Amino acid sequence: MPTQTFKLNGKSVTVDADDDVRLLWVIRDLLGVTGPKYGCGINVCKACTSHINGKAFNPCSVRVADIEDNDEVTTIEGLADTAEGDLHPMQQAWIDHDVAQCGYCQPGQIMAAVAKVKQCRDEGRDVDDSAFEEIRNICRCGTYNRIREAIKAGAEHM
Ligand code: FES
Ligand code: FES
Secondary structure: OOEEEEEEOOEEEEEEOOOOOEHHHHHHHHOOOOOOOOOOOOOOOOOOOEEEOOEEEOHHHOEHHHOOOOOEEEOHHHHHHHOOOOOOHHHHHHHHOOOOOOOOOHHHHHHHHHHHHHHHHHHOOOOOHHHHHOOOOOOOOOOHHHHHHHHHHHHHOO
16 A cells, blocks of 8 residues: 655654545544544535645545645644644634534634635735635534634734
């Protein structure tokens, strides 16, 4: 079986996995990192949203062989280490706004929020309703209003 190497939350990892295995299963089942959630497996629900080299992506739709050795994959477990303090400002904003209901979609929502704020800054755009409309993460509990309030608050500290 081939070996696959990439960086996960700041550490180089190597696993035995067939090339066609989707990265989400490698992260969750082989490496035991379960923050990225399985919802649809076909890049629709966005529950698995994580970062690759600082940008949002969905590991359920990426073959593990398509990840390069030096690609930096960050999940919700590694997000705090990308900022000062014990929590990333977006995580703190989520707590302050009591966003989560069942919680299942929330790791992906936070990862999508952080990536969207960074993208807006890189492009010189405001973090506003039009930016929020681009976030396609589904929340079956309907926490969308609290998510938007938390993103605004978190962005102020990023
Ligand atoms: S599980 Fe990845 S997008 Fe739904
Ligand atoms: S908090 Fe339940 S699915 Fe979003």
